[in-house]
Amino acid sequence: MKMCSGTVSLKALEMKSSGSYYAWQKQLFVLVVIVVSVVPLVIISWTASHYYKKSWLQKTALELSGLAGSRKEIIDLFLKNQENLLSGFTNLYSLEYLSVQGNLEKLFGAMNKSGVIVDLGVIDRRGRHLAYVGPYKSQLADKNYAGAEWFAEVMQGGRYVSDVFRGYRNEPHFIAAVTDPARTWILRATINSEFFHSLLASAEVGPGGDAYIINRAGELQTPSLLGGKALSAEELAMLISSDRASVRFTDNYIYAMAPINRGDWTLVLKTDINTSLAEFYTARKRDMLIIAGASLIILIVATLLVRSMVNKIEEADKKRMAMNNRMRQVEKMALVGRLAASVAHEINNPLQIITTQAGWIDELLDDEDDKRLKNYDEYRDSINKIRGNVKRAGEITHRLLGFSRSNGYERKEIDLNRLIEDTASLLANEAKAHRITLRYFFEQGLMHVITDAAQLQQVFLNILNNAIDAIGQDGVIDISTRNNDGHVIAEFADSGPGLSPDSIKKLFDPFYTTKSPGKGTGLGLSISFSIMQRLGGDLKAGNGKEGGSIFTVMLPAH
Amino acid sequence: MDDIKILLVDDEEDFIRTLSERLEMRDLKSNTAFDGEQAISIVNDQEPDIMILDLKMPGINGMEVLRRVRKSYPNIQVIIQTGHGNDLDESEARQLGVFDYLKKPVDVELLVERIKAAAKAMKLKDSMAAAAFAEAGEHETARKMMKG
Numbered sequence: 111m112k113m114c115s116g117t118v119s120l121k122a123l124e125m126k127s128s129g130s131y132y133a134w135q136k137q138l139f140v141l142v143v144i145v146v147s148v149v150p151l152v153i154i155s156w157t158a159s160h161y162y163k164k165s166w167l168q169k170t171a172l173e174l175s176g177l178a179g180s181r182k183e184i185i186d187l188f189l190k191n192q193e194n195l196l197s198g199f200t201n202l203y204s205l206e207y208l209s210v211q212g213n214l215e216k217l218f219g220a221m222n223k224s225g226v227i228v229d230l231g232v233i234d235r236r237g238r239h240l241a242y243v244g245p246y247k248s249q250l251a252d253k254n255y256a257g258a259e260w261f262a263e264v265m266q267g268g269r270y271v272s273d274v275f276r277g278y279r280n281e282p283h284f285i286a287a288v289t290d291p292a293r294t295w296i297l298r299a300t301i302n303s304e305f306f307h308s309l310l311a312s313a314e315v316g317p318g319g320d321a322y323i324i325n326r327a328g329e330l331q332t333p334s335l336l337g338g339k340a341l342s343a344e345e346l347a348m349l350i351s352s353d354r355a356s357v358r359f360t361d362n363y364i365y366a367m368a369p370i371n372r373g374d375w376t377l378v379l380k381t382d383i384n385t386s387l388a389e390f391y392t393a394r395k396r397d398m399l400i401i402a403g404a405s406l407i408i409l410i411v412a413t414l415l416v417r418s419m420v421n422k423i424e425e426a427d428k429k430r431m432a433m434n435n436r437m438r439q440v441e442k443m444a445l446v447g448r449l450a451a452s453v454a455h456e457i458n459n460p461l462q463i464i465t466t467q468a469g470w471i472d473e474l475l476d477d478e479d480d481k482r483l484k485n486y487d488e489y490r491d492s493i494n495k496i497r498g499n500v501k502r503a504g505e506i507t508h509r510l511l512g513f514s515r516s517n518g519y520e521r522k523e524i525d526l527n528r529l530i531e532d533t534a535s536l537l538a539n540e541a542k543a544h545r546i547t548l549r550y551f552f553e554q555g556l557m558h559v560i561t562d563a564a565q566l567q568q569v570f571l572n573i574l575n576n577a578i579d580a581i582g583q584d585g586v587i588d589i590s591t592r593n594n595d596g597h598v599i600a601e602f603a604d605s606g607p608g609l610s611p612d613s614i615k616k617l618f619d620p621f622y623t624t625k626s627p628g629k630g631t632g633l634g635l636s637i638s639f640s641i642m643q644r645l646g647g648d649l650k651a652g653n654g655k656e657g658g659s660i661f662t663v664m665l666p667a668h
Numbered sequence: 669m670d671d672i673k674i675l676l677v678d679d680e681e682d683f684i685r686t687l688s689e690r691l692e693m694r695d696l697k698s699n700t701a702f703d704g705e706q707a708i709s710i711v712n713d714q715e716p717d718i719m720i721l722d723l724k725m726p727g728i729n730g731m732e733v734l735r736r737v738r739k740s741y742p743n744i745q746v747i748i749q750t751g752h753g754n755d756l757d758e759s760e761a762r763q764l765g766v767f768d769y770l771k772k773p774v775d776v777e778l779l780v781e782r783i784k785a786a787a788k789a790m791k792l793k794d795s796m797a798a799a800a801f802a803e804a805g806e807h808e809t810a811r812k813m814m815k816g
Binding site for chain 2: 451454455456457458459461462463464465466467469470473497500501503504507508511
């Protein structure tokens with residue numbers, strides 16, 4: 111059962127060991143960090159920006175409509191003043207008095223100090239121009255206004271202010287006319303509309319903005335500041351359909367409107383949204399840069415943190431996997447041990463019979479006359495081969511039994527350095543024959559271990575034999591020892607070709623060998639492994655940084 | 669050598685018969701037993717000098733035979749010859765005082781050599797014991813032992 115569960119979790123770990131799993135984990139964690147930190151940041155900033163923009167526009171609209179209000183008052187006051195002035199004179203003077211050209215000229219001179227009034231005329235109830243002061247005397251002196259629309263209106267309402275028109279004078283002006291209280295005659299003045307123009311030009315509507323006056327039909331009463339002669343159809347439709355005292359938003363402009371001249375005209379102030387938002391856009395750009403910077407920092411920090419975190423997890427997983435591998439190896443060894451013992455026993459008995467019977471034939475042959483037996487020598491030879499191979503098989507079964515050695519080993523305090531030296535000396539001749547140098551790097555204060563020297567020696571012999579076989583000819587075996595955290599470690603590094611990845615996996619499996627058939631049984635290292643497990647230590651194999659394999663023997667120190 | 673009594677105990681009859689014949693060719697007389705019960709009854713009847721014993725047998729196994737023989741006949745030299753190479757068995761057998769522990773397959777020459785060594789050891793032991801008894805004045809026992 112234990113083995114089973116071990117295998118399952120191992121599979122999961124192996125899946126993890128493919129690098130992509132950890133890369134995916136990293137991406138996932140970084141994504142989570144972005145979702146929980148950067149996304150809210152962006153949302154908050156976007157909402158704030160949106161709200162800020164809205165309130166900025168409202169503020170602009172409010173300012174614009176305030177401006178429109180104040181301009182409207184000025185214009186209305188101006189119109190009212192002109193009107194009042196004219197009706198003041200109609201009260202003050204009689205028709206007879208003002209019909210005299212000299213008197214009218216005197217009056218014109220007195221009231222036109224500001225130069226706003228272009229001309230002044232007196233018209234009787236029949237529309238006849240009785241007197242006129244102004245630059246267009248020749249054109250207007252004998253004009254009869256009886257048929258003009260405005261004449262009827264003023265005679266009926268007592269007052270009249272015209273739209274701006276070019277009329278006979280071919281320049282923009284409007285007419286203000288009032289009757290005397292009895293409505294028997296009319297005092298009429300032409301007023302220069304330049305005044306409106308300069309008044310509107312001084313309105314602070316910003317670059318791209320505009321200020322103008324339109325009549326009920328939407329005709330421009332003052333020239334557009336931008337130079338347009340007429341409004342676009344689109345703009346006109348919008349303005350006419352609007353309440354004439356409102357603020358309107360379009361895609362690009364804010365319009366503030368105010369009715370003037372008793373509602374006959376509408377003052378329109380228009381400001382370019384993009385221009386008025388320029389400052390806001392600059393601020394928003396700066397905020398966006400800050401947020402982008404902050405996001406970048408978060409991203410970098412998150413990536414670095416996640417990377418180091420996931421790397422730690424990966425490392426821990428790797429350690430766990432290595433441990434599981436060793437656990438599996440240990441379990442396998444125990445199983446092999448039990449199997450080996452029973453198999454060895456079952457084979458040893460037949461081997462005993464074979465060798466005994468062969469020996470018996472051998473002895474019986476002694477009684478035969480070798481002259482009479484045609485193949486006498488062949489029999490002898492064959493028997494010897496049988497005995498030789500029984501011996502060989504017996505050696506293998508005896509080695510197999512090495513797996514099932516019990517824990518009841520001899521315990522003696524030993525100096526590992528000396529044990530290694532003694533063991534290596536057993537192989538000194540072989541090493542010399544292959545021109546292999548053994549070098550020792552012993553830690554002098556090496557802690558002693560309490561263990562079974564004979565079994566440990568078997569392990570060292572195995573490792574050294576393998577190293578010599580791996581090198582073949584000409585090379586070095588470095589043997590080093592050191593203390594490590596309550597353990598004693600002996601390392602055997604050879605200058606051979608090193609271990610293939612496949613070898614590292616199967617190295618400790620029984621019968622795994624890379625040696626030519628008949629040279630190695632593939633049992634040495636697996637038995638060494640089980641010996642080290644029994645001794646409470648460990649045996650590991652790997653490759654050195656500069657090639658060659660390294661076998662590491664570890665034992666708990668005394 | 670012809671005065672040494674040997675008992676071969678193994679459940680492999682072919683092996684035991686052949687071995688017995690081969691020992692005889694070397695002037696070593698031997699008796700055979702094919703299981704534990706038979707072995708014990710022969711020991712009780714004939715009290716051999718040397719016993720070649722297999723450990724794994726049906727019925728009373730070799731270890732049990734060894735225990736009983738060591739208890740009742742401590743002078744019998746026992747050589748274990750087994751296919752069971754378990755080191756636990758070996759150490760138990762050695763603790764019980766076997767002369768040697770051989771792992772199958774065993775060459776006859778080696779076995780003969782060990783039998784001769786055991787016989788020599790037995791004689792030495794006997795003479796030493798006899799000398800010891802003689803010194804202690806236990807003539808009767810010494811005489812008996814020498815005779816056995």
